[in-house]
Amino acid sequence: MTSVPAVEARNLFKVFGRNPNQAVRRLREGQTRTEVADAGTAAVIDASFTVNPGEIFVIMGLSGSGKSTIIRMLNGLLQPTAGEVLVQGRNVTTASPAELRDIRRTSVSMVFQHFALLPHLTVLDNAAYALEIQGIGKTERRRRAMDILERVGLGDRADAMPDELSGGMRQRVGIARALTAGSDILLMDEAFSALDPLIRREMQEQLVELQAELGRTIVFITHDLNEAMFLGDRIAVMRDGRIVQNGTPEEILTDPANDYVAQFVQDVDRARVLTAAGVMEPAHVTTPISAGVRGALRVLRENQAGAVFAVEGRRLVGVVTDRAVIRAVKSGQTDLRQIVDTSVTTVGPDDLLTDIVERAVEATVPLAVVDENRRLLGAIPRVTLLAALGNVPAVTREMPIIQTPIEMVAEFTPLVDAVASAPAPNSDGTGDGAPPAAVAMGGGER
Amino acid sequence: MDLFQWLADGARIPLGSWVRALIDWVIEYLGFIFDFIATVFRGIYDGAEWLFLTPPFWVIVIIVAGIAWLAKGPRLAVGSVIGLLLIGSLDQWDNAMQTLALTLVSVLIATIIAIPIGIWAARSQTVSNIVRPILDFLQTMPAFVYLIPAIFLFSVGVVPGIVATILFAVAPGVRLTELGIRGVDSEVVEAGNAFGATPGRILRQIQLPLAMPSIMAGINQVIMLALSMAVIASMVGAPGLGKDIIQALSRTNISLGFEAGLAVVIIAMILDRVTGGFGARTRRRRISTAGTARASAPATA
Numbered sequence: 001m002t003s004v005p006a007v008e009a010r011n012l013f014k015v016f017g018r019n020p021n022q023a024v025r026r027l028r029e030g031q032t033r034t035e036v037a038d039a040g041t042a043a044v045i046d047a048s049f050t051v052n053p054g055e056i057f058v059i060m061g062l063s064g065s066g067k068s069t070i071i072r073m074l075n076g077l078l079q080p081t082a083g084e085v086l087v088q089g090r091n092v093t094t095a096s097p098a099e100l101r102d103i104r105r106t107s108v109s110m111v112f113q114h115f116a117l118l119p120h121l122t123v124l125d126n127a128a129y130a131l132e133i134q135g136i137g138k139t140e141r142r143r144r145a146m147d148i149l150e151r152v153g154l155g156d157r158a159d160a161m162p163d164e165l166s167g168g169m170r171q172r173v174g175i176a177r178a179l180t181a182g183s184d185i186l187l188m189d190e191a192f193s194a195l196d197p198l199i200r201r202e203m204q205e206q207l208v209e210l211q212a213e214l215g216r217t218i219v220f221i222t223h224d225l226n227e228a229m230f231l232g233d234r235i236a237v238m239r240d241g242r243i244v245q246n247g248t249p250e251e252i253l254t255d256p257a258n259d260y261v262a263q264f265v266q267d268v269d270r271a272r273v274l275t276a277a278g279v280m281e282p283a284h285v286t287t288p289i290s291a292g293v294r295g296a297l298r299v300l301r302e303n304q305a306g307a308v309f310a311v312e313g314r315r316l317v318g319v320v321t322d323r324a325v326i327r328a329v330k331s332g333q334t335d336l337r338q339i340v341d342t343s344v345t346t347v348g349p350d351d352l353l354t355d356i357v358e359r360a361v362e363a364t365v366p367l368a369v370v371d372e373n374r375r376l377l378g379a380i381p382r383v384t385l386l387a388a389l390g391n392v393p394a395v396t397r398e399m400p401i402i403q404t405p406i407e408m409v410a411e412f413t414p415l416v417d418a419v420a421s422a423p424a425p426n427s428d429g430t431g432d433g434a435p436p437a438a439v440a441m442g443g444g445e446r
Numbered sequence: 447m448d449l450f451q452w453l454a455d456g457a458r459i460p461l462g463s464w465v466r467a468l469i470d471w472v473i474e475y476l477g478f479i480f481d482f483i484a485t486v487f488r489g490i491y492d493g494a495e496w497l498f499l500t501p502p503f504w505v506i507v508i509i510v511a512g513i514a515w516l517a518k519g520p521r522l523a524v525g526s527v528i529g530l531l532l533i534g535s536l537d538q539w540d541n542a543m544q545t546l547a548l549t550l551v552s553v554l555i556a557t558i559i560a561i562p563i564g565i566w567a568a569r570s571q572t573v574s575n576i577v578r579p580i581l582d583f584l585q586t587m588p589a590f591v592y593l594i595p596a597i598f599l600f601s602v603g604v605v606p607g608i609v610a611t612i613l614f615a616v617a618p619g620v621r622l623t624e625l626g627i628r629g630v631d632s633e634v635v636e637a638g639n640a641f642g643a644t645p646g647r648i649l650r651q652i653q654l655p656l657a658m659p660s661i662m663a664g665i666n667q668v669i670m671l672a673l674s675m676a677v678i679a680s681m682v683g684a685p686g687l688g689k690d691i692i693q694a695l696s697r698t699n700i701s702l703g704f705e706a707g708l709a710v711v712i713i714a715m716i717l718d719r720v721t722g723g724f725g726a727r728t729r730r731r732r733i734s735t736a737g738t739a740r741a742s743a744p745a746t747a
Contacts, residue, residue, distance in 0.1 A: 075640055104642035116637035120655045130641040181641060 004089040006185050006217040007051040007074055012083035014044040014069050020081040033240050043069040045241040047083075053184070056211060056218045060228040061238030067221045070238075071187050074219060075108045076100045087185065105134050109178040113190035115170040117162040123173050124149065124158040130181030141180075148176045152206070168199035175207070179214070188220045192227065204230055225264060229253070229273040237261050249273045270389055276356055277349035279388040280369045280378030286311050287320070289336050293328045296320050296336055307365040309376060310340045316376040318342035319365050346370045349377055353389060360385050469598050484605045487551070491604050494547035495685075503539055507531065510716065517723030525719075529712040538687060538709040545676050545686035546713060548604065552611035552672045557665055560616050564623025564664075565649065574624065581617040589614050589675055593682045607684025611675040618667035626660025627653045662725030669717050677710060687713075 015023040017040025026036045033042045044066040051057040061067045072078040074085055076092045084093040087107050095103060109130060117126045124142055125132075127149050131141035149155050152172040162170055171191060178186050192200045204227060211218055222228050228235050229249040236246045237257075245257035253273050256262035286309045287299045299308050300322050310317045318340040328339045345363040347356050349371060360367055366381040473480070498506065507530045515523040533542045567574040592613050596606030630653050638648040654661075680688025687706045694703030 077636060077639060101642040101644065104640060108640075110637070110640035112633050112637055114631075114633050116631070116633040118634060118637075118652060133641050133643045133647065177641075187640075 004053075005050045005086070006053045006055075006088060007057075007219060008086040009047055009049050009070070009074070010084050010086070012044050012047040012070065012073055012085065013042070013081045014066070014073060014078060015040040015042045015081045017041050024082045042241050044073070044080075047236075047238075047241075047243050049236055049243065049246055051185075051217060051219055053217050054215050055233040056208075056220055056231050058220045058222060058228040058232035058235045059238060059243075060222055060225060060232075060235055062223055064240075065238040066241040067223075067238050068189055071110075071189050071219060071221050074187055075104055075110060105130070105181070105183075107183050108185045108187060109181040109183045111171070111174045111178045111186065111188040111191045113194055115162070115167075115174045115194075117170060117173055117177075119162055121162075122158065123154060123160050123162065123165070126162060126173050127158075127176040127180050129177055134181075145176065145180050148180045149173075151179075151210070152176050166199075167195050168203060171195060171203065175210075179210070179216070184217055186216050186218045188218060190221050190223070193222065193224065200227070207231065225268045226272060229268055237264065250275065250278050254278070271353040271357060274353045274388055275349065276347045276351045276353070276367075276369045276380060277377065279353065279384055280349075280380045281384055283309055283366075283368070283376050283379040285309060285366075285379075286376065287336070288312065289317050289340070292334045292336050293325055293339065294334070297325050297329065300325060309344075309368060309379070310336055311376055314375045316344070316346065316368055316370050316374050319344040319368070321365070344368055346374075347380070348372075353385065356380070357385065357389075465595075469595050473598060480599045483609075484600045487555070487605045487608050488603075490555075491547060491551050491608060494551050495544060498543035498547050499540060503530075503534055506543070514716065514720055514723075517720045517727070519723075522719050522723065526716050529716055533709045533712055536705045536709060538690070538706060541685070541687045541690055541706065542709045542713060545673070545688065545710070548607060548611065548676045548679065548684060548686055549669065549672045549713075549717070552608050552615060552676065553665070553669050555608070556612045556616045556668050556672065557619055559612070560619025560664070560668065561623050561661065564620045564661075565627060565653075567620065567624040568627035568653075577620065577624075581620055584613055585617040589678050590681070593679070597682050602683040604684045606682045607676065607679030610682070611672050611679055614675040615668045615671035618671065619664045622660050622664025622667065623657065626657030626664075629660065630656045659725060662721070666718065666721040666725060669721055670714065673710065673714050673717065 013024045013027065015027075015036075017023070019039040023036040023039035023042055026039065027033075027042060027045055033045065036042060047066075047070055049057070059067045059070060069078060073080050074087070074092070076085075076095065080093055084091055086092065087103055090099075090103055090107070092100065092103060118129065121129070124145055128141040128145035131144060136144075146155065146158060149158055152175060154169060154172050154176065157165065157169065162173065165173065171194075174191070178188075192203050195203060207218075208231065210216075218231075220228075220231055222231075229252075232249055234246065234248055235252055236243045237252065237260075238244065239260055245252055245261050247255075250273065252261060253265050253268060253270065256265055285299060285303045285305045285307070287296045289310045289312045291299075296308050296310070300306070305322075307319050307321045310320050317337075320336060320340050324339040324341070328334075333339065344365065345359050346368045347359065347370075349369055356367060360380065360382050363382075366379040367385075368376055369378045369380060370376055507527055510530060511523040511527050514526040533539055563573075563577060567577045589610070592610035593606060596610045600606040600609060634652055634656070635648060638652050643651070676684070676686060677688035677691055680686055680692050687710050690702055690706035691710075693699070694706065
């Protein structure tokens, strides 16, 4: 698995202009981009990164930051002034023209910002173009191109000419052409930037789906941070030719390397980036199912909470509300299992906040974050969710959920007091050991 | 004034005699090349002339009408027939066919020269920089001047006419080929490269097809220039309508001059409309297939 990186860029420099080599030398000595402007325009300065097989690696930056230059060096359309590029272990920079063509045919294909379809060929022949270059016979390549066209939803437009398609459709042909090539690596240069926002969102989702299905490695260039955050497994942020930060979307969002990145990520749609695991808090308000109704009541009171998660081992059984506890206490029930509500709303740790928000609004208790074994990893109270979306640093660890009307609370308060003060010593005396166990479990949780 | 006098007397550059010396040298040592070229050109011309003059005139008329129909439609076909019949009734048929043969042979050779040079100039800025002033020179040099060395190199007859015509007419072919290829969307060429196409394949599959409208416009220009030069070429003994025109000029024979001149105009118009029609078709083909596909689109969608 951890064999050869799909793409590896080592100390890439690209300077356009009169004296590129001198400019690179001076940049290495620490001069800035503006200082070497007399020798040439430095488009890319000392860029190094590794793209792992199967991931979407996004290079993000504003126009003029050098991202399009970088991607063109990855498949040798541009020759770096210094540094080298390895694609699946093969050196692109030192390759002969014939080797370079071979690398492009077998390893790297490309999707262009303005689609770059051949206007005189049909959609089908455009999609089959890469195979034609590879020397594959007409029927075979058309069959394979048709497969991919159907996958991207253009099966019925195979005989159309590119100029009768909408932008989104044309880019689908562009993607189909790159996918048909069968190469492991896809370079996408601002592939969705020329599309209108609705189509763009749709294409992004489709790309993620396709990538999950086909497992290609994708290097994606964009100036749109939301797009970068949505697509990227890892993101390299570029500014003035340099990579200023390289990390996962969450790292970049929560821990920007400098003010530039921080300012940049200010406007990002955080709901599409942050995951449940990223914003959840430790689940304080829990009680072991063995602690019984009284144990649950104590935890509720201590935490001034309206509901408590019942756990068994570390697994979530369900949620117990104050109302149910009081009712059970009144009717003399002691088994927590009888009153636990197992239909509690849970979310996975990797769920995006976008997908959680709706459930959080409907839920009356904090969302439980559980893994695939239903182990309770943490909780997301609504306020935490809102704070995360609004980029407000969390200062409180409390879970002030008020889920019942005030009148009801007032009605129950005397009862609760009476019950809680009276049997508390008793519970210690029963030898059940439930409340101490609850504390112990709570400690173990941390 | 003195300076001029001094320049003319003392510093006079004998450029003219140098060129003459060069031509002499060329004839002396490279004469065999020109003999070879002369043989080839004459052979091609004789073939073309035979092709146009052997069949009875109505066969030619029908063929031209058919081509005109294909290129543009029935109206051009009818117009061509009327024009050709008019030439026949002016008793200029043989001359017109000779001019047509001379023009088409020159155009054929000029195109064979122009397109590769245009492609080369589009790929290399150095070549482009070298070729451009040469084209300027060829295009602006008074047409008659070509005839003089052509006579020296090829003696009098149809061959110097063809050579002079080619030199005069080749420029727009080169220019518009270069322009067309340079005008091809660079991202599409980049796409060809990115998928590992060889330069030759990119030229064949991307650059030439996309540059075709511009190349066709260039060929159209080549034909027009070649026709005008084909008339002048008669001064060095090339057959055709030009002979009558020059005769008319020297005898101030208005009626003969007008009749031959009108025949030239008719041929020019037919050639222009036909090549223009074919040029437009290369552009239109895409749109028309687009139209039919769009018409069928609602059914599939």
